[in-house]
Amino acid sequence: MTDSETPDQLDAKHDRNREQRIAAIKRWVSYIQSEPPEVWGPQQNAVVNGQLTAAQHAAxxxxxxxxxxxxxxxxxxxxxxxxxxxxxxxxx
Structure with missing residues (x-):
């Protein structure tokens, strides 16, 4: 592998990551549209609370x-x- 290939590979990785994030967002939107807030609300709160806890413990x-x-x-x-x-x- 040459150095000239590295930026192309990094760009490809970024593109894949972006596509995966967009796909995950679309799945989440579909899920919250098909389920009542009483179902997905606590799940979302658990994710956010976990992120907040992790952030509070970060130095x-x-x-x-x-x-x-x-x-x-x-x-x-x-x-x-x-x-x-x-x-x-x-x-x-």
Whole structure:
């Protein structure tokens, strides 16, 4: 294998990973559309809670934690702006 093949292989791996993520999302959407929230809600909560627990046990610096909080605030601000814009459009 030459060095010139490495980026192509990495791109192919990224493409496969992306396709697998999209397929998993489609399966999840199909599942939640076919089952009531009482069934899939606790399952989703268990996944999210597990991720939160893992994140809390990860050794992260104060700077990284602050960065995450800043990004979360930015996302919320964008969502608020989008909802304000949506509200304006629906008032017409």
């Amino acid at each position: 992260t610096s104060a700077a990284h934690q602050q960065h995450v909080a800043d990004v979360a605030q930015d996302i919320l601000a964008i969502q608020d702006e989008d909802s304000d814009t949506t509200d304006l459009r629906t008032d017409r």
